[in-house]
Amino acid sequence: MNSLPLGKITLFSDLHPKLYPAYFNYGTAGFRMPGKVLDSVLFRVGILAGLRSKKMDGKTVGIMVTASHNPETDNGVKMVDPRGEMLDSSWEVYATTLANSSTTEMFLSTLEEFVEAEKIDLSKPARVVYARDTRPSGPALVAALEDGFAAIGAEARNAGITTTPILHYLVKAINTKGTEECFGDDSEHGYFTKLSEAFKKLLLGKPTPSPLVIDCANGVGAPIAAKLAQYLAASMPMLLTNTAIDNPGALNNLCGADYIKTTQKIPPSLMTVLQPGQRACSLDGDADRLMYYYLDSRGQYHMLDGDKIAALVASFIVELVKAAGLENRIKIGVVQTAYANGSSTKYLSTRLPVKCVSTGVKHLHHAAEHYDVGIYFEANGHGTVLFSQQIQNILSGCQPSTLAQSIAINHLINLAQLINQTVGDALSDMLLVEVVLAHRSYGCVEWDSLYTDLPNRLVKVLVEDRNIFKTEDAERRLVSPPGLQEKINDLSHKYDSGRSFVRPSGTEDVVRVYAEAATKQQADELAFRIAGVVYDEAGGDASQRPMEFL
Ligand SMILES: CC(=O)N[C@H]1[C@@H](OP(=O)(O)O)O[C@H](CO)[C@@H](O)[C@@H]1O
Numbered sequence: 001m002n003s004l005p006l007g008k009i010t011l012f013s014d015l016h017p018k019l020y021p022a023y024f025n026y027g028t029a030g031f032r033m034p035g036k037v038l039d040s041v042l043f044r045v046g047i048l049a050g051l052r053s054k055k056m057d058g059k060t061v062g063i064m065v066t067a068s069h070n071p072e073t074d075n076g077v078k079m080v081d082p083r084g085e086m087l088d089s090s091w092e093v094y095a096t097t098l099a100n101s102s103t104t105e106m107f108l109s110t111l112e113e114f115v116e117a118e119k120i121d122l123s124k125p126a127r128v129v130y131a132r133d134t135r136p137s138g139p140a141l142v143a144a145l146e147d148g149f150a151a152i153g154a155e156a157r158n159a160g161i162t163t164t165p166i167l168h169y170l171v172k173a174i175n176t177k178g179t180e181e182c183f184g185d186d187s188e189h190g191y192f193t194k195l196s197e198a199f200k201k202l203l204l205g206k207p208t209p210s211p212l213v214i215d216c217a218n219g220v221g222a223p224i225a226a227k228l229a230q231y232l233a234a235s236m237p238m239l240l241t242n243t244a245i246d247n248p249g250a251l252n253n254l255c256g257a258d259y260i261k262t263t264q265k266i267p268p269s270l271m272t273v274l275q276p277g278q279r280a281c282s283l284d285g286d287a288d289r290l291m292y293y294y295l296d297s298r299g300q301y302h303m304l305d306g307d308k309i310a311a312l313v314a315s316f317i318v319e320l321v322k323a324a325g326l327e328n329r330i331k332i333g334v335v336q337t338a339y340a341n342g343s344s345t346k347y348l349s350t351r352l353p354v355k356c357v358s359t360g361v362k363h364l365h366h367a368a369e370h371y372d373v374g375i376y377f378e379a380n381g382h383g384t385v386l387f388s389q390q391i392q393n394i395l396s397g398c399q400p401s402t403l404a405q406s407i408a409i410n411h412l413i414n415l416a417q418l419i420n421q422t423v424g425d426a427l428s429d430m431l432l433v434e435v436v437l438a439h440r441s442y443g444c445v446e447w448d449s450l451y452t453d454l455p456n457r458l459v460k461v462l463v464e465d466r467n468i469f470k471t472e473d474a475e476r477r478l479v480s481p482p483g484l485q486e487k488i489n490d491l492s493h494k495y496d497s498g499r500s501f502v503r504p505s506g507t508e509d510v511v512r513v514y515a516e517a518a519t520k521q522q523a524d525e526l527a528f529r530i531a532g533v534v535y536d537e538a539g540g541d542a543s544q545r546p547m548e549f550l
């Protein structure tokens with residue numbers, strides 16, 4: 001086939017017309033909207049994925065149908081590149097243009113222009129693997145996606161209902177099969193085997209962890225964690241909660257990783273379950289984010305977010321690399337965003353290089369790839385640790401001269417197996433945390449005391465046009481509107497340990513204000529004063545002005 005099958009695409013496309021005037025944007029998290037408006041988008045993404053595979057010489061491309069931590073009525077779709085990573089950003093623009101073509105004719109002509117511009121060799125095969133989360137709108141959207149595959153003639157493999165990180169794993173496993181970089185068996189069984197075997201090796205000789213309460217957000221994490229529990233058997237006792245995937249409206253409702261981070265509260269459903277001192281964690285709706293928390297002996301709630309996970313894991317890896325005698329050969333680094341708590345940055349900076357990049361997983365992931373071992377976590381609990389292929393080869397070829405070196409090297413080798421190398425993975429990260437806690441003989445209290453979080457506050461501001469907000473220095477400084485950054489600086493300087501920044505959201509039509517300061521009251525006050533200044537500069541009617549915190 002050296003030209004697009006226009007007749008077939010037309011037939012299918014007419015079954016999936018663009019009915020909604022909505023503007024579709026392939027953003028940080030792919031397309032994400034109310035599920036009911038996405039039929040045409042899924043069909044077109046099916047075709048685009050086929051073309052992406054052809055462009056990548058027939059390698060398998062992944063597609064995940066999910067809206068992660070969003071409300072149950074939302075849905076979305078994102079594409080995964082052959083190495084298991086997020087779609088190349090140049091294609092995000094094509095995805096947006098194709099999704100917004102208002103008629104079949106316009107869609108076809110845009111497709112043709114695009115094939116021409118990208119010089120796609122249409123005679124190449126197209127291969128895709130796809131999955132969805134548990135959302136009720138999922139089956140119909142997957143059917144639209146499958147029509148897209150049929151229209152372009154893609155060879156499609158259905159991975160069923162699974163997590164986003166497993167889909168990423170499958171993509172990389174399929175594409176590295178039979179190569180030196182072989183990633184593992186390209187099945188869910190392969191994923192569970194890889195994780196559980198590495199976990200058991202890392203825990204050998206350590207006491208079995210006490211039971212961990214897992215809030216599955218009533219989403220796809222529930223069936224997947226249940227399967228993982230079977231592979232781990234007695235080596236990791238887990239108490240699964242919020243597993244009601246068939247209860248309408250339950251997904252992410254008053255539970256899940258995003259609820260934990262944004263409300264800084266325990267899910268109400270766990271109030272009677274969680275014992276003081278017991279570890280608990282929450283996954284989000286597609287199980288790529290993880291938050292830990294616990295109640296202290298006075299019953300007070302404490303949150304252990306992505307920054308605390310980074311601190312725990314980074315210090316452990318730094319010590320292992322030293323113990324392996326490889327500190328001069330392995331360059332370790334941490335990547336954060338401006339949302340990382342100032343105390344975490346301070347803690348980490350005394351141990352290893354820390355880089356700050358713009359918000360969004362792809363920025364963190366790419367920056368982490370510049371290290372031999374790159375650790376990245378967003379404060380919201382999304383993150384992973386990347387071991388370069390070269391370092392994995394060095395580790396497996398190492399000739400240790402002492403027993404201690406040999407043990408440390410083996411631990412590093414097993415960590416590279418345990419940790420999902422493609423994307424943040426709540427279940428893999430959870431096992432990683434459990435390994436470090438077991439090696440350190442830490443409970444939550446000891447882990448929490450690595451450093452004390454600076455109180456902070458995040459406020460959303462509704463403005464008339466968030467596009468007038470432009471930033472630099474990894475989003476820490478506003479360059480537009482002119483003069484606003486100076487006002488932010490003046491206010492921040494008035495508070496002990498005051499730090500604040502303002503940036504337009506990439507996923508919502510708002511501007512976000514983040515502030516931290518020495519006390520909670522000061523952080524709240526600073527955030528709301530800056531939000532007020534932002535609103536006065538760019539907001540609309542006075543009723544939407546952020547209310548001063550009392
Ligand atoms: C403050 C915050 O949590 N921002 C989130 C949010 O991005 P915004 O661009 O801030 O809307 O969604 C992103 C995608 O899920 C996530 O990567 C990021 O951390």
Ligand SMILES: [Mg+2]
Nearest residue numbers: 068284286288
């Ligand atoms: Mg998610």
